[in-house]
Amino acid sequence: LFAALLAAFAAGIWGTILRPPAYEVRGTVLARPAANLLLVRHEAVEALGMGRMEMMAVLGEAALLDAADPKPGDRVRLAVRRKDDEIVLIRIEKLR
Numbered sequence: 765l766f767a768a769l770l771a772a773f774a775a776g777i778w779g780t781i782l783r784p785p786a787y788e789v790r791g792t793v794l795a796r797p798a799a800n801l802l803l804v805r806h807e808a809v810e811a812l813g814m815g816r817m818e819m820m821a822v823l824g825e826a827a828l829l830d831a832a833d834p835k836p837g838d839r840v841r842l843a844v845r846r847k848d849d850e851i852v853l854i855r856i857e858k859l860r
Contacts (some may be wrong), residue, residue, distance in 0.1 A: 786854055787811050789842040793834045794819065799826040802834060802853065804842065812846060824853030832856040 791806030800823055808816040822844060834840055834856065843855040 785811075786843045786845050789820070789844055790859070791820070791840060791842070793836055793838045793840055795836055796829065796834060800824060800829065802829060802856075804840065812844075812851070820851060822851050822853045824856070828853060828856065832858060834858065 787809055789804070789806050789809050791804040794803040794805055796802050802822045802824060804820045804822060805817050806814070806820050808814065809820075814820065822842060832840075839859040841857045841859055842853060844851050844853055846852075
């Protein structure tokens with residue numbers, strides 16, 4: 765049991781080294797100009813060097829965005845990663 769837990773812990777640590785970190789972003793949807801693009805006015809995200817209420821363009825899989833069905837004015841919580849010069853969507857959730 766100890767060896768299995770140790771292996772799982774090591775795999776988790778190794779996974780964080782191979783992948784860049786993900787950041788939580790909260791904001792309001794401004795528009796969805798393309799099937800894979802979302803424009804969000806957001807709170808400050810210091811880890812990404814972005815101040816409060818700047819506009820962020822987030823690229824994501826169309827299926828992921830379709831499932832959440834974000835509309836202009838919706839408050840959302842996003843999990844994003846920086847990939848080169850782009851912000852890539854990992855998860856999206858509407859807030860109430």
